[in-house]
Amino acid sequence: MHRTPDRDQRAIFLAAVCSQTYAQYTNPNGSFVIPQGYSLVHAILAKSFSFAWEPFGFILEAPDEIIIAFRGTSSANDWVSDLIASQKSFDCVEEPCLTHRGFTAIYSSARDGIFSALSDLSSTKALTVTGHSLGAALATLCAADVASNGTFSSFSLYTYGSPRVGDPAFVDSFSGKITDRHRFANLFDIVTYVPPTAYKPPKQEITYSYRHVPEHIPLSFQNGSFGLNHVISSYFTELAKLQPEYTQALCTANPGFCPTSKEEPTLTAGKDRDRLEAVNSLR
Numbered sequence: 001m002h003r004t005p006d007r008d009q010r011a012i013f014l015a016a017v018c019s020q021t022y023a024q025y026t027n028p029n030g031s032f033v034i035p036q037g038y039s040l041v042h043a044i045l046a047k048s049f050s051f052a053w054e055p056f057g058f059i060l061e062a063p064d065e066i067i068i069a070f071r072g073t074s075s076a077n078d079w080v081s082d083l084i085a086s087q088k089s090f091d092c093v094e095e096p097c098l099t100h101r102g103f104t105a106i107y108s109s110a111r112d113g114i115f116s117a118l119s120d121l122s123s124t125k126a127l128t129v130t131g132h133s134l135g136a137a138l139a140t141l142c143a144a145d146v147a148s149n150g151t152f153s154s155f156s157l158y159t160y161g162s163p164r165v166g167d168p169a170f171v172d173s174f175s176g177k178i179t180d181r182h183r184f185a186n187l188f189d190i191v192t193y194v195p196p197t198a199y200k201p202p203k204q205e206i207t208y209s210y211r212h213v214p215e216h217i218p219l220s221f222q223n224g225s226f227g228l229n230h231v232i233s234s235y236f237t238e239l240a241k242l243q244p245e246y247t248q249a250l251c252t253a254n255p256g257f258c259p260t261s262k263e264e265p266t267l268t269a270g271k272d273r274d275r276l277e278a279v280n281s282l283r
Contacts (some may be wrong), residue, residue: 008242011184014067014158015236018132019259021057021071022232030055033257035250038062043116044070046138046270048111049080049102056110057135059117062219066152067127068114068142072133072161072232081106082134082163085195087208090170093177098208100195103137107145114142118150126154132232133191136162136183139280140174140213147177156180160235162187164197171211175179183212184239186219187227233259 016035023032024043033042042059054077057070071081084102092111127146131139136159143157157178162185166174185192192212200207221238223229237258240247251258 003242005243007182008239009246011158011237012236012243012247014069014128014130015068015132015160015232015239016250016254016258017060017069018071018130018135018160019232019236020257021069021132021135022074022236024055024058025071025074032058033254034060035254035257038067041066041121042113044068044110045113046105046106048075048077049084050077052077054078056106057131058096059114061121061125065128066118066121068127068129068139068146068267070129070131070135070138070142072131072135078106078134085199086201086204086206087167090141090144090166092141093148093170093173095169095173097166097173099141099166099170100137100164100210102136103141103163103165106134107138107141110138111145112238115149118146123151123153125152127152128156128158129163130158130160132160132235133162133230137165140165143178143181144170144174156182158182158184160184160232161186161191161230162212163191163194164212166211166213167209168211171213174213181213181215181260182217183215184217184219184235185237186221186229186235188220188222190226191230 020032024030038060043063045053048058060067067144081102086101087098088101090097090099129139129143139159156200162183195210197210198207219238228234
């Protein structure tokens with residue numbers, strides 16, 4: 001897929017939107033910076049491994065569009081869900097297909113709230129779904145679902161650092177429904193290489209097949225560690241090089257909206273790491 005100035009600017013803007021899903025999670029009151037011209041319609045709540053509700057993103061509305069944004073892994077419970085990489089039927093589309101069990105469970109818990117919020121919005125507006133990391137996987141599932149069961153005529157998907165989400169049948173179903181799709185992946189981001197294309201869970205005989213959805217838009221940056229090769233601020237910084245004047249104007253017009261630091265996420269420690277290792281028996 002060829003680059004265009006409009007797509008580059010859109011990718012920069014939506015990467016900044018994705019960064020605010022982490023601010024929503026981190027801030028005790030769920031606050032985050034909403035860009036000019038947009039308003040908050042819905043705070044997405046979902047359940048990961050612990051079955052406790054967590055903020056997982058939001059829906060924004062502007063006069064001409066709607067944005068659904070999902071955050072990535074931010075808690076030990078999210079990491080457990082990431083590791084439950086067996087597959088289950090994805091019943092949100094008509095075609096028989098399989099998707100990642102952990103990702104699908106999180107998305108399914110948020111689905112009713114998302115569709116309830118969308119039902120109050122105009123389906124004549126353009127709809128964009130976006131997300132980073134685990135949030136990219138959730139965005140992919142949401143896009144396939146809304147494209148199958150919603151009434152929006154203008155539809156796009158932008159993801160950053162996405163893992164694989166489903167089997168070849170899911171990819172075929174997805175590709176037939178969503179043509180305006182953009183999957184940005186750093187070649188040095190290991191999250192984009194999991195689950196493996198052939199995944200055999202411990203203590204099980206079955207092997208699951210995984211494929212990426214199109215369209216792959218490769219980026220190439222190395223920032224010294226797994227975390228810094230993956231975080232949304234690194235993706236934003238790399239994309240900003242494509243349109244520096246636009247990026248400066250965007251950030252100046254919306255103080256606090258653009259990610260400015262490359263803070264490496266803390267993966268797990270102590271008892272949380274032990275908890276993740278115990279998940280092998282659940283997969």
